[in-house]
Amino acid sequence: MKVVLEHLTKRFPNRNKKGDDVIAVNDFTFEIPDGKLIGLLGPSGCGKSTTLNLISGLETPTSGKIFFGDDDVTRLPPENRGVGLVFQNYALYPHLTVLENIQFPLKNLRGDKKLSKQKMLEVAMTVAKLVQIDGLLERKPSELSGGQQQRVAIARALVKLPRVLLMDEPLSNLDARLRLQTREEIRRIQQKTGITTIFVTHDQDEAMSISDMIVVMKDGVVQQIGQPQDVYDSPVNLFVATFLGTPPINVFDGKVNNEQLYIGDAAVCAVPGVKDQPVIIGIRPEGFNLDVQGSFEVYLHRVEVMGRDTSVVSAHPACRNEVIRSIIPAKNKVDKTAKTVRFTLSPEKVFLFDAETEQRIPFPVE
Numbered sequence: 001m002k003v004v005l006e007h008l009t010k011r012f013p014n015r016n017k018k019g020d021d022v023i024a025v026n027d028f029t030f031e032i033p034d035g036k037l038i039g040l041l042g043p044s045g046c047g048k049s050t051t052l053n054l055i056s057g058l059e060t061p062t063s064g065k066i067f068f069g070d071d072d073v074t075r076l077p078p079e080n081r082g083v084g085l086v087f088q089n090y091a092l093y094p095h096l097t098v099l100e101n102i103q104f105p106l107k108n109l110r111g112d113k114k115l116s117k118q119k120m121l122e123v124a125m126t127v128a129k130l131v132q133i134d135g136l137l138e139r140k141p142s143e144l145s146g147g148q149q150q151r152v153a154i155a156r157a158l159v160k161l162p163r164v165l166l167m168d169e170p171l172s173n174l175d176a177r178l179r180l181q182t183r184e185e186i187r188r189i190q191q192k193t194g195i196t197t198i199f200v201t202h203d204q205d206e207a208m209s210i211s212d213m214i215v216v217m218k219d220g221v222v223q224q225i226g227q228p229q230d231v232y233d234s235p236v237n238l239f240v241a242t243f244l245g246t247p248p249i250n251v252f253d254g255k256v257n258n259e260q261l262y263i264g265d266a267a268v269c270a271v272p273g274v275k276d277q278p279v280i281i282g283i284r285p286e287g288f289n290l291d292v293q294g295s296f297e298v299y300l301h302r303v304e305v306m307g308r309d310t311s312v313v314s315a316h317p318a319c320r321n322e323v324i325r326s327i328i329p330a331k332n333k334v335d336k337t338a339k340t341v342r343f344t345l346s347p348e349k350v351f352l353f354d355a356e357t358e359q360r361i362p363f364p365v366e
């Protein structure tokens with residue numbers, strides 16, 4: 001099911017009644033293709049959960065429209081939209097078994113949609129097998145692990161064969177290993193069912209690993225939409241560049257002079273076509289190449305061995321980060337007793353941003 005958002009805006013009254021309204025979502029326009037998994041990504045308060053609530057019908061937009069396919073559902077009640085919802089806190093009924101929790105939405109169907117007990121059991125069993133909890137059907141939620149409870153919540157959302165599946169921070173309550181396992185399961189289930197899915201998270205690793213496309217939001221405004229790798233490789237502004245990436249991008253104050261990029265007094269990279277100006281520089285951790293003749297010198301703090309990679313932790317007066325993190329292959333040996341270390345930079349991992357607007361300044365990379 002294709003989902004189309006047209007100039008979607010949501011305002012909330014200011015609590016002190018004297019200030020301006022709070023704009024939670026501001027003129028959001030986007031077409032979500034049929035059968036894709038879209039990640040809504042951003043920090044707390046950016047408007048991603050409000051967007052999800054608008055799509056589900058739990059919130060009414062101040063302006064704009066929402067379409068499911070060709071159907072305008074903007075004013076349609078949530079129960080008539082055909083959405084499945086999965087929440088952060090699972091929201092399972094503690095007194096019901098797993099099977100009863102999954103069947104619960106089916107028992108509320110009325111009219112020609114009402115199913116017989118046998119049909120409800122068949123549908124519930126099919127979904128339980130899909131999410132791999134068919135051996136837990138007689139247990140109560142309190143007898144399940146967090147990951148198992150989340151699977152029950154997903155099964156309950158899927159059992160009505162929703163047109164759209166909406167997931168709001170579904171992995172936040174899980175430990176690191178379970179988060180990894182469950183996000184892989186969510187992707188597998190989504191691909192198998194082909195249901196258009198919108199996945200809200202503040203965790204960029206989650207969004208980038210399972211989404212067909214990501215939408216990065218800040219203060220209710222969409223910053224960038226695209227395939228995860230494309231957004232990572234070509235951020236449109238400083239916010240997107242700093243929000244995506246683990247470890248985070250290294251940010252420096254610098255300048256361009258005669259089409260050369262300077263950090264401090266060192267010319268570190270050619271930037272053809274860029275006029276002389278002060279700039280903000282972002283360098284991905286993997287954009288540093290260890291080189292004793294390199295033009296970029298930093299003060300060495302420590303070296304962290306991470307198995308296949310090595311993290312060189314350093315400092316530079318022009319860096320806005322507390323430390324610089326450079327990720328290099330483990331085969332490259334760093335003299336841990338040295339006071340400084342030198343690098344050359346990979347131009348494709350270097351981004352320039354306007355010092356005032358923080359919008360990206362593109363330059364050709366040879």
